[in-house]
Amino acid sequence: xxxxxxxxxxxxxxxxxxxxxxxxxxxxxxxxxxxxxxxxxxxxxxxxxxxxxxxxxxxxxxxxxxxxxxxxxxxxxxxxxxxxxxxxxxxxxxxxxxxxxxxxxxxxxxxxxxxxxxxxxxxxxxxxxxxxxxxxxxxxxxxxxxxxxxxxxxxxxxxxxxxxxxxxxxxxxxxxxxxxxxxxxxxxxx
Amino acid sequence: xxxxxxxxxxxxxxxxxxxxxxxxxxxxxxxxxxxxxxxxxxxxxxxxxxxxxxxxxxxxxxxxxxxxxxxxxxxxxxxxxxxxxxxxxxxxxxxxxxxxxxxxxxxxxxxxxxxxxxxxxxxxxxxxxxxxxxxxxxxxxxxxxxxxxxxxxxxxxxxxxxxxxxxxxxxxxxxxxxxxxxxxxxxxxx
Numbered sequence: 345x346x347x348x349x350x351x352x353x354x355x356x357x358x359x360x361x362x363x364x365x366x367x368x369x370x371x372x373x374x375x376x377x378x379x380x381x382x383x384x385x386x387x388x389x390x391x392x393x394x395x396x397x398x399x400x401x402x403x404x405x406x407x408x409x410x411x412x413x414x415x416x417x418x419x420x421x422x423x424x425x426x427x428x429x430x431x432x433x434x435x436x437x438x439x440x441x442x443x444x445x446x447x448x449x450x451x452x453x454x455x456x457x458x459x460x461x462x463x464x465x466x467x468x469x470x471x472x473x474x475x476x477x478x479x480x481x482x483x484x485x486x487x488x489x490x491x492x493x494x495x496x497x498x499x500x501x502x503x504x505x506x507x508x509x510x511x512x513x514x515x516x517x518x519x520x521x522x523x524x525x526x527x528x529x530x531x532x533x534x
Numbered sequence: 535x536x537x538x539x540x541x542x543x544x545x546x547x548x549x550x551x552x553x554x555x556x557x558x559x560x561x562x563x564x565x566x567x568x569x570x571x572x573x574x575x576x577x578x579x580x581x582x583x584x585x586x587x588x589x590x591x592x593x594x595x596x597x598x599x600x601x602x603x604x605x606x607x608x609x610x611x612x613x614x615x616x617x618x619x620x621x622x623x624x625x626x627x628x629x630x631x632x633x634x635x636x637x638x639x640x641x642x643x644x645x646x647x648x649x650x651x652x653x654x655x656x657x658x659x660x661x662x663x664x665x666x667x668x669x670x671x672x673x674x675x676x677x678x679x680x681x682x683x684x685x686x687x688x689x690x691x692x693x694x695x696x697x698x699x700x701x702x703x704x705x706x707x708x709x710x711x712x713x714x715x716x717x718x719x720x721x722x723x724x
Contacts, residue, residue: 373647374596374610376603403592406564407610410597413566420564420597457563 345385345520348498349533351378358526362472362501363444370498371404371469376411382520383412386467386496389518390416393493395465397421399458399484401440401451401476408498409467416465421458423451423480436487438479443472451479458488471497471519474506481515499523502534535575535710538688539723541568548716552662552691553634560688561594561659566601572710573602576657576686579708580606583683585655587611589648589674591630591641591666598688599657606655611648613641613670626677628669633662641669648678661687661709664696671705689713692724 357365369375395416400409401423409420426449435452442449458464464484468476477495484490492515500507500519510517524534547555559565585606590599591613599610616639625642632639648654654674658666667685674680682705690697690709700707714724 367644372611372614372644374600374612376600376610379600380604403596403612406593406596407600410564410566410569410600414570420566421562422564422593424562454557454562
């Protein structure tokens with residue numbers, strides 16, 4: 345998606361060899377106009393997937409998922425992080441390891457909001473090693489018995505192996521911008 | 535907002551005397567169609583406030599703020615919870631005490647995304663004791679020198695004193711549903 349790549353080049357910040365900061369427009373300040381274009385693009389890419397629900401993880405996935413959901417006319421369910429008493433006890437959970445932060449986080453979705461006949465589009469801001477996606481897939485498919493009909497990612501770190509592994513398992517993954525490398529602050533797309 | 539009150543009565547769950555669970559449509563599963571009506575209503579109520587930015591707190595405020603922002607054509611900035619290295623060191627912070635959870639949380643907004651000439655609409659899902667709002671006001675007004683031009687709340691707990699105190703300080707607070715009491719599972723509006 346050219347508009348997005350352009351924005352990453354203009355306002356993104358490459359740090360070291362594997363971090364790209366996009367908090368100017370995507371995950372701290374949010375350019376909602378750009379999000380609408382991202383949402384339309386996800387709808388174009390997954391229009392044929394007959395989804396009935398979008399699932400994401402708090403926090404930065406929520407805005408993207410809600411804006412995209414308008415074009416699909418489906419509800420959003422977001423996985424909550426940490427033990428949250430407001431979710432209740434009837435919860436599917438998965439453990440998500442973050443290589444970046446070196447931490448483990450429990451994510452949870454109430455059993456009330458995932459059913460065996462759901463066709464789910466997973467949406468997230470970043471795909472790197474795929475740990476968050478794998479946690480959601482475990483919840484959606486293995487635990488709830490539903491189907492992951494697509495995975496829509498705003499920015500994929502192509503130099504990490506999450507996307508490759510998900511595609512090898514047969515998932516329909518669409519990333520709107522794939523970063524091939526970050527060198528001396530320069531962000532290069534694949 | 536009748537549509538919202540109706541939904542709270544149909545799908546909300548009153549627990550004890552002070553908790554209302556709306557995770558069916560607002561803060562776990564999100565009915566984006568309802569969110570659009572909420573966003574339009576906020577726009578109607580604050581159209582004259584000449585805002586240029588919406589500020590909220592992760593996580594459940596983000597979807598509401600992003601959908602509403604479309605009708606104002608302004609960006610969203612969400613305060614991050616906890617110490618987050620991705621925000622950087624140049625951050626306004628405030629301490630938010632939660633009476634419900636009995637915990638203290640640091641919230642932070644990068645100095646890059648708040649300026650002295652900003653006219654901010656604060657949006658959040660709930661207003662109870664007003665601690666989250668007070669933290670945001672401290673960041674926006676006292677620290678950044680900007681102006682809070684309005685506070686838009688989806689559900690206010692009218693039996694707690696946050697809204698009353700904010701209005702007494704002169705803030706333009708609009709709550710789309712004000713709950714007066716919760717008794718034996720029954721939710722009564724003010």
